[in-house]
Amino acid sequence: MAKLAELVVKKADNPKGNYLWEDAPDEDKFSACVHCGMCLEACPTYQELGHEHQSPRGRVHSIVAVAKGEIELNEAFADPVFTCLDCRACETACPAGVQVGALIEEARGQVRQAVPLTGVPALLNKLFLRGIFPHTKRMHTLGSLTKLYQKSGVQFAVRKTRAIRILPEHLSDMEAIMPPIGKPVLKTYPDQLPAKGTAKQSAAMFTGCIMDVMFSDVNEATVRVLQKNGHDVHIPKNQKCCGALHVHAGDRAMGKKLARENIDAFMNEDHIVVNAAGCGCALKEYPELLQNDEEYREKAEAFSERVIDVSKYLYDYGYEPPKAEINKRITYHDACHLAHGQQVWDEPRELLEQIPGVEMVHLPDADRCCGSAGIYNLTNPDMAGRLLKRKIDDVPENVEMISMGNPGCMLQIALGVKKYGRSENVVHTMQLLDWAYEKEEST
Structure with a gap:
C-alpha cells in the first residue's frame, strides 16, 4: 500500500505525465516531430504490418500521449515500443532530425520499471543480461562450455538424434548456424x-x-x-x-x-x-x-x-590496399547501427573495392534491417523471420560472399542463407581484408 501511495503522489507531482522515473523521454526530442510521415516507408515494421501505431510516427505519438498523462505505461503501450527494431532508419529519413532511437530506449526504460518482466523472460534476463554478459570471466566460461559442446561430440549427437528439436524452432535454427568457438x-x-x-x-x-x-x-x-x-x-x-x-x-x-x-x-x-x-x-x-x-x-x-x-x-587514418587478388563477387549489407546509427556508409565499400579482383555487386535495400537487431530475433522471432526472408530475397543470385560489419547481422543472415538453400559465405569486412593480406604475404 505504501508503494501504491508513493506512485499516486509521484503522478500528482510529476510534470512528465505518466513517466515516473529518471530518463523519461525528452520533450525536446519528441516535440521536433511534425508527423509528416516521411519515416513510414523507411520503417521495417510499418512496411510489414501497415499499422500506424507500429510506425515511428505512431510510436512518437504514443510516447507524447504518456507524457501528457493520456495513456498509461502498460502492456498496450509496451507492445509497439518493444516491437520497434531500434534500427534508426526513420532517423535517416526524418527531415526534422527526431531522435526516435533515444526516445524508444528511454520509453523502454520507463516501461520496464512500470511493468517488470515475469516468468521465463525474467529468469532469462537475470541469467544472461545481468548474470553473464556484464562479467567478462563468466562470458569466457560460457564460451569454453560452448566450445566443449562443439568439440566433444555432444553437438554431433544432439543434431544426429534431432534432440535439438525440443527447442523452439527459431532457437534450434540459431544453433544450426553457430560458428566454431575460438579463444577470446x-x-x-x-x-x-x-x-x-x-x-x-x-x-x-x-x-x-x-x-x-x-x-x-x-x-x-x-x-x-x-x-x-x-x-x-x-x-x-x-x-x-x-x-x-x-x-x-x-x-x-x-x-x-x-x-x-x-x-x-x-x-x-x-x-x-x-x-x-x-x-x-x-x-x-x-x-x-x-x-x-x-x-x-x-x-x-x-x-x-x-x-x-x-x-x-x-x-x-591509413589504409594500404592489399596487392593479392581475391577473385570474388561480393555484395555488402549495411548493418543498421553502422549506417543509420553511425552514418558510416561508403567507407566499408571503399575498402572492399580496393581489394584486387573483388567485384562489388549492388544489394537492393542494403540498409534495411535483417531482423537481428540485438536479440530481437530471439524475442520477436516472427517479425525477425519476415525481415530475414526479405533480406535474403534481395541478395543477388550471382554473388559468392555477403560482407557486413556486425556479428548479429552475420548470424542472422547466415541463418537465412542456410534456411533458404543459398550458398553465399557470410563474412566480416575485416576478414576479407585479412585474407587478402594473408594471400599477399604467402606469395
Missing part, C-alpha cells in the same frame, strides 16, 4: 600489440562480449589488419560489455554501470576502434545514457568523440 582476444592476446613496420597511429580496440566469444576470429583478423596498416593496437583488459543489449531491453541501470566502466577503461586512449556496429553505436551514445550523471556526463562526451568504426578508422 581479450583473454589470450597481450594488451599491447605493435604495428608492422613504422607505426603511424595507435588505436585501442573494443573487443565486445559476444563478438569476442562467438567471433574471436573476426577480432583476430581486425588486429592483424590494423597492425598491417601501421597501427599499434592496445587492448585494455578491464573493458566490459558495451551495454547495448541492456539499454535495448530497458535495463538502463546496468547499461549505465557498464558505460562508466568502459569510460574508465579507455580513459587515456586517442582512438577507440570498434568492429561491431551495435557496440559502436552504443558506445557513441553514452552521452545520452549518462546525461543525468554529473560525474560522467562530460567524460561520456569526450569518450564518444573518440569511438570510431574500424572501417572508418582505416579509411581516415
Whole structure:
C-alpha cells in the first residue's frame, strides 16, 4: 500500500505525465516531430504490418500521449515500443532530425520499471543480461562450455538424434548456424600489440562480449589488419560489455554501470576502434545514457568523440590496399547501427573495392534491417523471420560472399542463407581484408 501511495503522489507531482522515473523521454526530442510521415516507408515494421501505431510516427505519438498523462505505461503501450527494431532508419529519413532511437530506449526504460518482466523472460534476463554478459570471466566460461559442446561430440549427437528439436524452432535454427568457438582476444592476446613496420597511429580496440566469444576470429583478423596498416593496437583488459543489449531491453541501470566502466577503461586512449556496429553505436551514445550523471556526463562526451568504426578508422587514418587478388563477387549489407546509427556508409565499400579482383555487386535495400537487431530475433522471432526472408530475397543470385560489419547481422543472415538453400559465405569486412593480406604475404 505504501508503494501504491508513493506512485499516486509521484503522478500528482510529476510534470512528465505518466513517466515516473529518471530518463523519461525528452520533450525536446519528441516535440521536433511534425508527423509528416516521411519515416513510414523507411520503417521495417510499418512496411510489414501497415499499422500506424507500429510506425515511428505512431510510436512518437504514443510516447507524447504518456507524457501528457493520456495513456498509461502498460502492456498496450509496451507492445509497439518493444516491437520497434531500434534500427534508426526513420532517423535517416526524418527531415526534422527526431531522435526516435533515444526516445524508444528511454520509453523502454520507463516501461520496464512500470511493468517488470515475469516468468521465463525474467529468469532469462537475470541469467544472461545481468548474470553473464556484464562479467567478462563468466562470458569466457560460457564460451569454453560452448566450445566443449562443439568439440566433444555432444553437438554431433544432439543434431544426429534431432534432440535439438525440443527447442523452439527459431532457437534450434540459431544453433544450426553457430560458428566454431575460438579463444577470446581479450583473454589470450597481450594488451599491447605493435604495428608492422613504422607505426603511424595507435588505436585501442573494443573487443565486445559476444563478438569476442562467438567471433574471436573476426577480432583476430581486425588486429592483424590494423597492425598491417601501421597501427599499434592496445587492448585494455578491464573493458566490459558495451551495454547495448541492456539499454535495448530497458535495463538502463546496468547499461549505465557498464558505460562508466568502459569510460574508465579507455580513459587515456586517442582512438577507440570498434568492429561491431551495435557496440559502436552504443558506445557513441553514452552521452545520452549518462546525461543525468554529473560525474560522467562530460567524460561520456569526450569518450564518444573518440569511438570510431574500424572501417572508418582505416579509411581516415591509413589504409594500404592489399596487392593479392581475391577473385570474388561480393555484395555488402549495411548493418543498421553502422549506417543509420553511425552514418558510416561508403567507407566499408571503399575498402572492399580496393581489394584486387573483388567485384562489388549492388544489394537492393542494403540498409534495411535483417531482423537481428540485438536479440530481437530471439524475442520477436516472427517479425525477425519476415525481415530475414526479405533480406535474403534481395541478395543477388550471382554473388559468392555477403560482407557486413556486425556479428548479429552475420548470424542472422547466415541463418537465412542456410534456411533458404543459398550458398553465399557470410563474412566480416575485416576478414576479407585479412585474407587478402594473408594471400599477399604467402606469395
